[in-house]
Amino acid sequence: xxxGVLDVGSNTVHLLVVDAxxxxxxLPAHSHKAELRLAELLDEGGAxxxxxxxxxxxxxxxAIQAAEDKGCEEVLPxxxxxxxxxxxADAVLERVKLETGIDLQVLTGEEEARLTFLAARRWxxxxxxxxxxxxxxxxxxxIAYGIDEEPDAAVSxxxxxxxxxxxxxxxxPPDPADVRTLRRHARAQIARTVGxxxxxxxxxxxxxxxxxxxxxxxxxxxPGSEKGVYLRRVLTRPSLEEWVPxxxxxxxxxxxxxxxxxxxxxxxxxxxxxxxEGAMDLFGVDELEIxxxxxxxxxxxxxxxHLPEE
Numbered sequence: 001x002x003x004g005v006l007d008v009g010s011n012t013v014h015l016l017v018v019d020a021x022x023x024x025x026x027l028p029a030h031s032h033k034a035e036l037r038l039a040e041l042l043d044e045g046g047a048x049x050x051x052x053x054x055x056x057x058x059x060x061x062x063a064i065q066a067a068e069d070k071g072c073e074e075v076l077p078x079x080x081x082x083x084x085x086x087x088x089a090d091a092v093l094e095r096v097k098l099e100t101g102i103d104l105q106v107l108t109g110e111e112e113a114r115l116t117f118l119a120a121r122r123w124x125x126x127x128x129x130x131x132x133x134x135x136x137x138x139x140x141x142x143i144a145y146g147i148d149e150e151p152d153a154a155v156s157x158x159x160x161x162x163x164x165x166x167x168x169x170x171x172x173p174p175d176p177a178d179v180r181t182l183r184r185h186a187r188a189q190i191a192r193t194v195g196x197x198x199x200x201x202x203x204x205x206x207x208x209x210x211x212x213x214x215x216x217x218x219x220x221x222x223p224g225s226e227k228g229v230y231l232r233r234v235l236t237r238p239s240l241e242e243w244v245p246x247x248x249x250x251x252x253x254x255x256x257x258x259x260x261x262x263x264x265x266x267x268x269x270x271x272x273x274x275x276x277e278g279a280m281d282l283f284g285v286d287e288l289e290i291x292x293x294x295x296x297x298x299x300x301x302x303x304x305x306h307l308p309e310e
Contacts, residue, residue: 001020001021001074002017002019002072003017003018003020003072003073003074003075003300003303004067004072004074004076005018005075005076005077005078005296005299005300006060006064006067006078006102007080007295007296007299008038008056008077008078008079008080008082008083008104009038009079009080009081009082009137010038010039010080010082010137010138010140010162010163011035011036011037011038011039011138011162011211011264011265012033012034012035012036013034013056013059013060013063014031014032014033014034014296015030015031015032015033015063015066015067015075016030016031016296016297016300017030017031017032017070017072018300020300020304021304022304022307026297026301026304030066032062032063032067034059034063036055036056036059037138038056038082038086039082039138039139039160040162040166041055042082042086045087046086046087047087047088048083048086048088048089048092053092053095056092056096057095057096057099060077060096060102060104061099061100064100064101064102074303075102076299076300076303077103077104077105078104078106078107079093079104079105079106080107080112080137080139080140081112081137081138081140081156081158082138082139083106084106084107084108085158089106093106108156109140109142109155109156110154110155110156112140112142112156112295113133113142113144113151113154113155113156114144114151114154114298115295115298115299115302116133116135116142116144116209116294116295116298117131117133117144117146117149117150117151117154117298118149118301119209119291119293119294119295119301120133120207120294121148122149122293122301123291123292123297124205124207124291128204128205128207129147129204130147130202130203130204131144131145131146131151131203131204131205131206131207132144132206132207132283133145133206133207133208133291134206134209134213134276134280135208135209135213135294135295136159136161136208136210136212136272136275136276137160137161137210138160138161138162138163138268139158139160139162139163140157140158140159140160141156141157141158141159141190141275141279142154142155142156142157143155143156143157143197145197146200153196153197153200155193157190157193159186159189159190161212161265161269161272161275162268162271164182164186164268165267165268165270168181168182168185168271169182169271172251172252172267173248173250174248174270176248179248179270179274182271182274183274183278186274186275186278187281187282190275190279190282191282194283197283202284205289206283206287206288206289207288207289207290207291208235208288208289208290209291209293209294210294212265212275212276213276213288214233214260214290215258215260215262215265215269216235216243216272216273216276217233217235217290218233218258218260218261219243219259219260219261220235220240220243221239222234222290224259224260229292232289233290234288234289234290235287235288235290236286236287237277237280237281237285237286238286240273240277240280241277243273244270244274247269247270247273250270252266252267253266255267255269255270
């Protein structure tokens with residue numbers, strides 16, 4: 001069957017269309033993406049402003065039309081931290097449902113972590129052993145750990161690259177004092193969770209998902225996306241530690257000139273790098289591997305698990 005998964009995130013609204021069957025690997029058929037940056041469309045009270053709501057509705061309508069054009073039998077719509085934390089979330093969801101017919105399911109941070117972990121487990125398989133997963137989105141950082149498909153521990157922290165950039169790094173390039181302050185803040189937040197995970201023992205394999213980690217691995221020398229999804233891509237802590245001060249000294253335009261870094265994501269890359277560096281350091285990770293699958297694939301896999309056998 002052809003499924004669509006509609007991801008209303010903090011940075012983008014992304015429709016992924018796949019050909020999927022229980023017991024088979026979902027095959028990507030189409031991708032429809034629009035930059036919305038919901039996290040930047042909040043008013044002073046933390047509500048999504050009227051203009052942002054209108055843009056969200058128009059973007060969802062465009063994605064649903066694309067899903068219909070591509071022959072999707074079902075669309076799985078969900079929203080993450082930007083909608084989840086908006087003070088007018090209920091009203092926004094009602095408007096979206098009224099005007100588009102789409103009932104956006106708001107995932108909790110822990111659900112995000114668990115579904116992303118499921119995707120990573122299916123990608124790497126049982127032979128990967130105990131997995132530690134890191135995912136940096138626009139609004140939050142997800143961390144999960146486990147040996148099965150359901151993680152033993154999963155947390156979500158308000159350390160997304162977009163959120164931190166708008167709230168902590170106003171300059172371009174940023175003021176070194178602001179960078180140091182954000183570095184301390186991010187590490188303090190992450191450090192609170194380390195004990196929850198360390199009691200399960202050392203992971204056998206550390207993996208990361210998200211655009212932030214993919215871009216960091218790319219500028220550190222990993223192969224580009226044009227080489228295909230099956231090449232092994234890694235990010236080491238020494239290479240990341242080398243890049244963080246370089247990124248801090250660059251403007252957003254200069255970062256956009258780096259390999260694999262898009263213009264839209266370039267302003268957020270430093271904040272994401274600070275979070276990634278803090279997580280790798282505090283969890284004692286010397287190297288992690290980039291996982292091509294993430295939250296959207298986790299949503300699809302969970303749906304396929306609940307389909308009746310033919």
